[in-house]
Amino acid sequence: MTLSRRALLGGAAAAAALGVSGCSGVTPGRRSSGSLDFWNLFGGGDGVRMTQMLDGFRAADPGITLSAVTLAWGNPYYTKLALATLGDKPPDVAISHLTRMKTLVASGLLEELRPADLARHGISADLFTPRAWQAGLVEGRAYAIPMDTHPFVMFYNTDICAKAGLLDPSGALTPLDSPEKFTDAMRRAKAASGAYGGVVAINNDTSTPWRIFQSLYSQLGGEMLADEGRRVVLDDAKATQVLAFLQSLTRSGLFPAGIDYQGAIATFANGQAGFYFQGEWEISTFQTAKMPFSMTLFPNLYGGSRYAVQADSHTLVIPRQPAQDPAQLDRSLRLVRSLLDQSKTWAEGGHVPTWRPFRDSPEYRAMTPQSNYAAAADNAVYDPEGWYSGSGSNFEIVTGSAVATVLGGQQSPAGALAQMHDQLRNLALTASPI
Amino acid sequence: MTTETVVRPRPATADGAPPEQRHGTGLPALGFLAPFLVLYLAFIIGPALYGLVMSFFDTSLVKPGLSGFAGFGNYTEALQSSGFWSSLWHTVWFTVLTTPPLIVLAFVFAVLADRARRGRWFFRLAFFAPYILPSAVVALIWIFIYTPGLGLIETGLGQLGITSPNWLGDPSWAMPSLAFTTIWWTLGFNFVLYLAGLQEIPRDLYEAAAMDGASPWQQIRKITIPMLGRTTTLVAVLQVIASLKVFDQMYIMTSGGPNFATRSILEYVYDEGFTNFRVGYAAAVSMLFFLVVLLVSAVWFSLVRRQEKEV
Numbered sequence: 001m002t003l004s005r006r007a008l009l010g011g012a013a014a015a016a017a018l019g020v021s022g023c024s025g026v027t028p029g030r031r032s033s034g035s036l037d038f039w040n041l042f043g044g045g046d047g048v049r050m051t052q053m054l055d056g057f058r059a060a061d062p063g064i065t066l067s068a069v070t071l072a073w074g075n076p077y078y079t080k081l082a083l084a085t086l087g088d089k090p091p092d093v094a095i096s097h098l099t100r101m102k103t104l105v106a107s108g109l110l111e112e113l114r115p116a117d118l119a120r121h122g123i124s125a126d127l128f129t130p131r132a133w134q135a136g137l138v139e140g141r142a143y144a145i146p147m148d149t150h151p152f153v154m155f156y157n158t159d160i161c162a163k164a165g166l167l168d169p170s171g172a173l174t175p176l177d178s179p180e181k182f183t184d185a186m187r188r189a190k191a192a193s194g195a196y197g198g199v200v201a202i203n204n205d206t207s208t209p210w211r212i213f214q215s216l217y218s219q220l221g222g223e224m225l226a227d228e229g230r231r232v233v234l235d236d237a238k239a240t241q242v243l244a245f246l247q248s249l250t251r252s253g254l255f256p257a258g259i260d261y262q263g264a265i266a267t268f269a270n271g272q273a274g275f276y277f278q279g280e281w282e283i284s285t286f287q288t289a290k291m292p293f294s295m296t297l298f299p300n301l302y303g304g305s306r307y308a309v310q311a312d313s314h315t316l317v318i319p320r321q322p323a324q325d326p327a328q329l330d331r332s333l334r335l336v337r338s339l340l341d342q343s344k345t346w347a348e349g350g351h352v353p354t355w356r357p358f359r360d361s362p363e364y365r366a367m368t369p370q371s372n373y374a375a376a377a378d379n380a381v382y383d384p385e386g387w388y389s390g391s392g393s394n395f396e397i398v399t400g401s402a403v404a405t406v407l408g409g410q411q412s413p414a415g416a417l418a419q420m421h422d423q424l425r426n427l428a429l430t431a432s433p434i
Numbered sequence: 435m436t437t438e439t440v441v442r443p444r445p446a447t448a449d450g451a452p453p454e455q456r457h458g459t460g461l462p463a464l465g466f467l468a469p470f471l472v473l474y475l476a477f478i479i480g481p482a483l484y485g486l487v488m489s490f491f492d493t494s495l496v497k498p499g500l501s502g503f504a505g506f507g508n509y510t511e512a513l514q515s516s517g518f519w520s521s522l523w524h525t526v527w528f529t530v531l532t533t534p535p536l537i538v539l540a541f542v543f544a545v546l547a548d549r550a551r552r553g554r555w556f557f558r559l560a561f562f563a564p565y566i567l568p569s570a571v572v573a574l575i576w577i578f579i580y581t582p583g584l585g586l587i588e589t590g591l592g593q594l595g596i597t598s599p600n601w602l603g604d605p606s607w608a609m610p611s612l613a614f615t616t617i618w619w620t621l622g623f624n625f626v627l628y629l630a631g632l633q634e635i636p637r638d639l640y641e642a643a644a645m646d647g648a649s650p651w652q653q654i655r656k657i658t659i660p661m662l663g664r665t666t667t668l669v670a671v672l673q674v675i676a677s678l679k680v681f682d683q684m685y686i687m688t689s690g691g692p693n694f695a696t697r698s699i700l701e702y703v704y705d706e707g708f709t710n711f712r713v714g715y716a717a718a719v720s721m722l723f724f725l726v727v728l729l730v731s732a733v734w735f736s737l738v739r740r741q742e743k744e745v
Contacts, residue, residue, distance in 0.1 A: 075709040082496060082711070107496035107711070203582070203603030204691055258600040263583050388710060401693045410605055410693070419693075426515070433494035433711040 035065040036331050037091040039084075041077040042070060045284025049349045056345070057338040064331055074207075074392030078104075081319065085109045090319035092332045097391035098136050098313035099383040101144045106387065106434045110143045111318040111329075118142070121333040123340070132313050132354040135382055144315035145336050147343070148351035151311035151376035152211045153280045154299060157193070158292040160274040164188035176299040179245055186254040189274025196256055198249070198275035199267045202407045203260040206400030207392060212277055213403040214310040216242040218381040219303035224399070225428070229386020232424045236417060243406045243413035245301075250407050257409050268293075280350035280373065295350075295369040297376055311380035312391050313354065352377040387432040398423040485717040493714035495707065501714070508718030518719060520694065521702035522726075524609065528698065529677035531613035536673050537666065539617065540624030545658065547625075548632045558629065565622030569682035576615040577602070577687055605695035608688055612696055616683060620676065624669045631665035632658070664741060671734035678727055699723050 042050045047070060054068050069091070071077045078100055084090050086109070096104060104110050118124060123145065125133055132146035161167050166174050166185055176182045186197030201208040214224075222238040225231065250257035259267060268276035269289040276282075277298065286293050298309045316336045321328070339346075343358040347367060352374050353359045365371050389395035402420045405411035411419070464471075489508055491500040512518045547557040564572070579586040580601035591598045601611040635658065643653050659666075681700040684690060690697030690705075697705075699719070707716025 075705075079708045083708075086496060109496065203600065204688055206689075206691065258582055258603045260582065260603065263581065266584065394705065394709060401691060404691075405605070405693045408600075408603065408692070422516070426517070430710075430712070431492065433492070434496055 034063050034331065035067065036093065036335060038066060038068045038335060039077075039081060039091040039094040040068065040070055041073045041095055043073065044281070045288075045349050046281055048284070049345050053339055053342045053345050056342050057335055060338060061334060064334070066335070075394075078390075078392075082107065082109055085319040088322040090321060092318065092321075092328060093335050094317055094319055096144060096315050096317045098132070098144060098146060098315050099390035100393070101136060101315055101317060102138055102385060103387055103390060103434060104317065104319075105138045105143050106432075109320050111320055113142045113145065113318065115142075117329060117333060118145075120330070121337045123333070123337060127356050129354045129356065129359060129377055131378055131380060135313070135380075136315055144317045145340070146313045146315045146354040147339060148346060148354055149311050149313050149377035149380050150279050150281060150351050151309050151373060151380055152215050152277065152298050153295050153309075153373050153376065154297065155268065155276040155278065155282070155286065155293055155295050157189075157268065157271060157274050158294055160189055160192045160271065164192035164274060166274075173294070173296055177301065179301050182299055182301055183248070183254070186249065186275065190254055193272055193274050195272035196267065197254040197273065198277065199256055199259060199264045199273040200277045200407070201259060201261040201264040202250075202256075202404050203258055203263070205261045206397045206404060208261065208264075208278060208400070209403035209407055210396045210400035211279070211310045212246065213239075213242055213399065214381060214383075215298050215308065216245070216301060218308040218310070219300060219306075221306075223384065225384035225386050225389065225395075225424070229384065229389055229395075229432075230428055232421065232428050234417070234421060234424065239417055239420075240413050241302075243403065243416060246403065247406050247409065247413060250409060255407075257407065280352070280370075283350035283370075295372060297373045307375070307379040308381050309376050309379055311376060312382060313380075314351070386427075387434050388427045388430075394427065395424075398427065485720060488714050489718035489721050491714045493712075493717070495711040495713045504714060508715045509722065511715065512719050512722055517694075517697075517702060518699075518722075521697045521699045522723070524695070524697055525678055525680060525699040527609060528613060528616075528680050528696075529674055531610060532616050532677045533670070533673050535613075535617050536621060536624055536677075537669055540621055540669065541628050541662070541666070543621070544625050544628035544632055545654065548629060558626075561625045562622035564619050567619065569619075570686060572615065572619045573683055573686035576611075576683075580611055602688055603692055605692050608692055608696045612684055612687060615687070616677075616680070619683070624673060627665055627669050627672075628662065631662045635661045664738075667734070667737050667741060671730070671737075674730055675727060678723075678730070 038054070040050055050070075051068075054066060058064075058066055071080055078096075081090075081094055081096070082104070090109075096110075101110065115124065125142070128146060129149070132149050133142075136142065136144040136146055156166075156173055158167070158171070161173060164185070166188060168174055174181075174185075176185050188197075190197035200212055217224075217238060220235075220238040220241065222235045222242075223233050226233045249255040256264075256267065256273075264276065264278070265282065265285055267273050269286060269291055271291070280295060283295065297307070300307045316339065318329070318332055340355045343353040343355045344363065347353045347358070347364060347370055350370060352370070353364065354377070358364055359374075364374075383389050383391065383393070383395065386395060399420055402411070402416040402423075405419075406413055406416045488500065490504055490506070492502045492504045492507075493500050543557075543561050547554065547561065550557050567575075582588060582600050582603060585601075587601065588598045599607045602608050639657050639661075640653055643657060648656065679700065680698050681704070684696045684698050685701055685704075688696045690701050700723075703716045703719050703723070706719065707713045
C-alpha cells in the first residue's frame with residue numbers, strides 16, 4: 001500500500017483532532033480530517049469520465065481527501081444507498097437518478113439542499129434547465145442537483161445510411177417522423193447493411209425495452225400511473241398500437257428478435273445494423289470503436305407537433321447525515337459545484353448538460369453529435385411517480401419484461417398488456433412501505 | 435467438514451449398545467461450546483425469531499420499528515400472490531432439473547475416477563475444480579458461453595450447421611441453461627462425497643464377488659450402490675436443500691428474467707425485502723419457504739431413521 005502525503009497529513013490532522021477533543025466524548029472521525037465519500041453507479045464510458053472529473057476536483061481542492069465508490073447500477077445501488085443511510089454510514093455525496101430521488105426523499109433519506117447553502121457555492125435554480133430542476137423538486141424544496149438529462153436517442157451508421165440513400169446532400173439524416181417512414185428507412189438500411197435495419201437490446205435487459213416503449217407511448221400521450229403510483233392508467237389502445245409496431249420490427253426481421261445489451265452494441269459497431277437505439281451514453285463505445293456514426297433525436301413517430309422521449313437525469317444528492325456539520329456540508333457542495341463546472345467533460349460522454357453556464361455556451365453548441373439531440377431534454381418524459389418506480393426499478397422490470405416478450409416474439413401484444421396490467425395492479429394496490 | 439460425517443464409521447460396540455458415555459455436569463462442555471452457541475444465538479436464532487415476529491407486521495426497511503400489526507395479512511397476501519407461487523415453482527423446477535443429474539453424474543464420475551489406475555489425482559481435480567470458483571466467476575464464464583451470436587455454444591453448433599436457441603434469452607430455455615451451468619459448477623461436491631464413500635467399501639468384497647464370477651456391472655449394482663446408500667441419502671438431501679437455496683447464478687446471469695422465468699423464491703424475498711423495502715412481507719415469504727425446507731429435512735430424518743434400523 002502506498003501512503004500519499006495527503007493521506008498522511010489527513011491522518012495526522014485527524015489524530016490531532018482526536019487528541020484535542022478526546023475528553024469531550026465527541027468522536028471527530030473523518031469529518032475533521034477533511035475527507036469526503038462519494039458514491040456513484042457509473043460504469044463504461046461514464047465511469048471513465050467521472051473518474052476524470054473526480055481527479056479534476058482532487059487537483060483543484062487538494063485539502064479534501066476524496067474517496068469514490070462505484071457500485072452496480074440499478075436496484076442494487078439504491079438498496080445499498082438506502083441501507084447505508086439507514087445504518088448511519090452514508091456517503092457524503094451520492095449520485096441518484098432523478099426518478100429515484102423522490103422515493104429516497106419520501107423515505108427520509110436525503111438532506112434538503114437549502115437555497116442559502118447552495119448560494120454560498122454559487123448554485124441557484126436559475127442556473128439549470130427548468131425541466132430538470134423542476135422535476136427534482138419535492139413540495140417546492142430541492143433535494144437534488146441535476147447534472148444532466150439523458151434521453152433515449154437514435155444512433156445511426158453514416159456509411160450505411162449514405163448507401164441506403166437516407167442522408168440529404170448536407171449529410172443530415174432524412175426525417176423518419178412517421179411509422180411508415182421509419183419502417184421504410186429500416187428496410188433500406190437492412191438492404192444496405194446486409195443484416196439488419198436497426199437493433200435494440202431485448203434479452204436480459206428490461207430497461208431498454210421499457211425506454212423504447214415509453215418513448216413511443218408518450219408520443220401518443222399515454223400515461224402509466226397516477227396518484228403517485230396508487231392507480232394504473234395504462235391506455236390499452238395506445239399501448240397495443242406501440243407494442244404491435246415494435247413486434248412488427250422484429251417479426252419482419254428488420255430488428256434482431258433476441259439480442260442482449262452487449263450483443264446489440266456489437267451488432268451496430270460491426271456494421272450489421274444501420275440504426276441503434278439506446279441512451280446517449282453509449283457514444284463513447286462507438287467513438288472507441290472508430291466507426292462512422294452520428295446521433296440524433298429518437299424519431300417522433302406519433303407525436304406530430306408535440307415531441308416526447310423517455311429520459312432521466314443523474315442528480316447529486318446528500319444522503320441524510322447522522323450529524324449536522326456545516327463544514328462537511330460545504331465540502332460536499334464544493335464537490336457538487338466542481339462536478340457542475342466540469343459539465344463539458346460530462347457532455348463529452350453524451351449527456352445533455354443541465355448547468356446553463358455550459359449548456360448555453362457556444363462551446364456546447366459546437367459539440368457534435370451531442371448538441372443534435374439537446375432538444376430532447378426539453379421534452380423529456382420521466383418515469384411516473386410511485387414508490388416502486390424510477391430508473392432500474394421494479395416498475396421498469398415489470399413493464400420492460402412484458403415489452404421484451406413482445407419484441408422477442410414470445411407473447412402477443414394483448415398477452416403482454418394483460419401481464420403488465422396484472423403486475424402493475426399488484427404493485428399499485430400494495431401499501432407503500434415508505 | 436461434511437465429508438467426515440459421511441466417511442466416519444458409526445461408533446459400534448460389540449453388543450451393539452451405544453458407546454460409553456461419561457456422565458457429568460456438562461458445565462465444562464458448555465464452556466467449550468459457548469463461543470459457538472453465542473454466535474449461533476446472535477446470528478441465527480435471534481434473527482430468525484425477529485424475522486418470525488416481523489412477518490406479522492407491516493415492517494418497512496426505511497421506517498424505524500415494526501410498524502403496524504398485520505396479523506396473518508402478509509401470509510395471506512403471499513399465498514394469493516402469483517409472484518410468490520411462480521417464483522416458488524421456479525425454485526422447485528430448478529431443484530427437479532438439477533438434483534437427479536447431480537446425484538447420478540456425481541456417482542458415475544466418482545466410480546470412474548476411483549477406477550482410474552493412472553492420473554487419479556487429475557480426474558479428482560478436474561471434477562472438483564469448478565466447485566472452487568465463486569458464483570460470480572462461474573456466471574461470467576457461462577454468460578460468455580451462452581451469448582447469442584458470439585458465444586461459445588452458438589459458434590460451435592453453428593459450425594456443425596445447427597441453429598441454437600437463445601439460451602438465456604428464451605423463457606423456456608433459460609432455466610435449463612442455468613441448471614446445466616449449476617450442474618457443471620457444483621458436481622464436484624457430491625463427487626467428493628461419493629469418492630469418500632467408495633473408499634470406505636472394503637476391497638475384499640469386490641475380490642470375493644470377482645471370485646464368484648460377478649461381472650463389473652453386477653459388482654456395482656450389488657455392492658457399490660447398496661454400500662453407498664447412506665452417502666446417497668446424504669447427497670440427495672444436501673443437494674435438494676442446496677438447489678432450493680438457489681440465488682447467485684440466477685441473480686447474476688439473468689436477474690430473474692427473461693420475463694421472470696428464472697426468478698427464484700429467494701430472489702423474490704430479496705426483491706420484496708430489499709428493493710421494495712417491504713421486510714415484513716419478505717419475512718413472511720421467508721417463513722413459508724422455511725416450512726418447505728423443513729418439510730424436506732423431515733423427510734431426510736425419516737429416511738435416515740429407517741436406514742439406521744435396517745443396518
